[in-house]
Amino acid sequence: MRLLALATAIALTSGIAQAADSPAEAQALDIAKRAIAFRSVAGPGNQTPQLAAYLKTQLVAGGFKDEDVTITPVDDTAYLIARYPGKNAKAKPLVISGHIDVVEAKPADWQRDPFTAVVENGYLYGRGATDMKLDAAIVIAALVELKRQGFVPARDIILEFSGDEETAMKTSALIAEQLKNAELVINIDGGGGALDEKTGKPLYLTWQGAEKTYADFQLSVTNAGGHSSAPRKDNAIVQLSRALERIGAYQFTPELNDLTRGYFTSAAKYEDAATGAAMRAFAANPADKTAIATLTANPSMVGQIGTTCVATMVNGGHALNALPQRATANINCRIFPGHQPAAIMAELQKVAAEPAVRFKDVTEGAVPNDASPLRADFVTAVTKAMAPIYPGVPIFPGMSAGASDSMWFRYHHVPSYGASPVFIKGSDNFSHGLNERTPVANIAPALQYYRSLFTSLSK
Ligand SMILES: [Zn+2]
Structure with missing residues (x-):
């Protein structure tokens, strides 16, 4: 799920268009397009395990060891955990959390096939373009770029993708149980930026530190x-x-x-x-x-x-x-x-x-969780990551009314922060809905932001 704290709704189209001009940008867009083509929807024909296998090939080709990327099948889905080893294997890891399943999409109701990615007028269209295959692709490309640059973190960085965040959250609960020794969790499926409806300029970024x-x-x-x-x-x-x-x-x-x-x-x-x-x-x-x-x-x-x-x-x-x-x-x-x-x-x-x-x-699939603390190291790292890409854009905390995978970590008292740097207009946010789309101009700044954030927080 992806919930911005504020949502104004004036329909205007965006004119942002940008060509991929770095290897990481090209890779992020390519992975996102391929990922959208997997029908990773709960129920018959669920292709989440195949999508996890594809993402593993990208991580391994990018320098992750084969044995450091595990895929665990659960019912009709699967989850992926990839380890980017740090200098000190005993230090508590930095966890990057996301999901690779999507909400069902009925092709007949869409203007375009939801499972065929299309880039048009500066937007990536397709089920998962916003929630959250593009984010997953950007983070993979950012980690691969860090590997390419020879970056070795002080602590392990663990990337994990759950496989049923949108439905039963069984894999989400299993992952949090397995990684409850984490120092901190960055949830790339929470928070996010708002673009001005008229000008398309970034208004503010919210990070999510609590959920009801x-x-x-x-x-x-x-x-x-x-x-x-x-x-x-x-x-x-x-x-x-x-x-x-x-x-x-x-x-x-x-x-x-x-x-x-x-x-x-x-x-x-x-x-x-x-x-x-x-x-x-x-x-x-x-x-x-x-x-x-x-x-x-x-x-x-x-x-x-x-x-x-x-x-x-x-x-x-x-x-x-x-x-x-x-x-x-x-x-x-x-x-x-x-x-x-x-x-x-x-x-x-x-x-x-x-x-x-x-x-x-009679609650099913939810656990009580407290707010994560306003941790200075996290706030400083986000501020530092945002400064070069969106100078002067205000950053503030938020609490979601809905639930995400952070719930399962907060249940274990692990601080978890929704900290996506993807900016979108309120009127463009169609996660879970029809004709889901996200401006591709987000890719380059988001790559830079994630490299900075992961570097700061894995020290
Ligand atoms: Zn989501």
């Missing part, structure tokens, strides 16, 4: 039911409805962490005046009632100020003329970093105040 924890709670009421001509007080649908009504009206206490404070403070100027003022006021005082009201009313901001829980599904009754024996609902929560799902569920149970409603955590 995903949780699903099932609420259920069951009873003996009966004939609808003889109603009773204990009606399962009515009891469940009362609980849902109270939960719907409830707001968790708004809160801040270092990352969101940095985000609100720095990003305020890119929003309209009222939203910007509320962001600044909230950063200064998270109990500011006016600021809370403004941010709560804004769907792109409400998730940034605290835990949110909403009813997403409901089901009840079995016949038109019978008292319901069962009524169930799902409450989907996006939990602010630092809270355990069990505590949030207990809070909801209190809010619902309906003893007949049973609560059950």
Whole structure:
């Protein structure tokens, strides 16, 4: 997944066009185009293992030892781990994290075949152009370039690509378990830059240091039911409805962490005046009632100020003329970093105040995770990597409402940072959607950025 912290949406086309003029640039574009052609989608015909095998050939041709690049099959997919040995094998490694599976794409709905890469008007088109085969290709080319230059890091650099980040995240969990001794993780599938909608110029870069924890709670009421001509007080649908009504009206206490404070403070100027003022006021005082009201009313901001829980599904009754024996609902929560799902569920149970409603955590494929600390070495390395390629462009932290592979590392208390340098307009971001595309002008600066970032952080 790829989520920019801010997303303005004015449709304009970009005129950026650039020819590949260095071997690394040419290689990155070539790998990206070939990678897009593999249908690495969960389900029948999943070509993720074949894509992993292809990427291994590129790494080995670029100087990685064959035995240092492993591909592990899991169900219909596979994951890849490649080791770039450092001087001290005992030092905790720098991990570069990405994924090579993509979300399904139905060719009939696309203007072009999603699995045939095309470069047109300065854009690379195809499923995975944004999320995240181009990023994977750029990082491979950057590492190969570092090898070519004879760079030897102090600590190992480990590149890993999960094979089901978009679906079950089984490989993501396995990789994080295997690499939980990492010093730090750079997730190339998080963060990113925003281009101005009108001018196409870089506006700002966000790096991602936290994600909300995903949780699903099932609420259920069951009873003996009966004939609808003889109603009773204990009606399962009515009891469940009362609980849902109270939960719907409830707001968790708004809160801040270092990352969101940095985000609100720095990003305020890119929003309209009222939203910007509320962001600044909230950063200064998270109990500011006016600021809370403004941010709560804004769907792109409400998730940034605290835990949110909403009813997403409901089901009840079995016949038109019978008292319901069962009524169930799902409450989907996006939990602010630092809270355990069990505590949030207990809070909801209190809010619902309906003893007949049973609560059950039915979350699948997600684990609780805290925010990564604002590590000075990481912030310095990003700032240094950005300076020559995008001088003066502001850099600020962010928290995603969605989940990425970083969740699995943060679960093991390994600091993980989404730090992609790929810039795109909000109106061009079609990851998971139709006609996915990314400006190819990103390749050259991104190669330079990654070489600098990896060099700084593997010292
Ligand atoms: Zn992704």
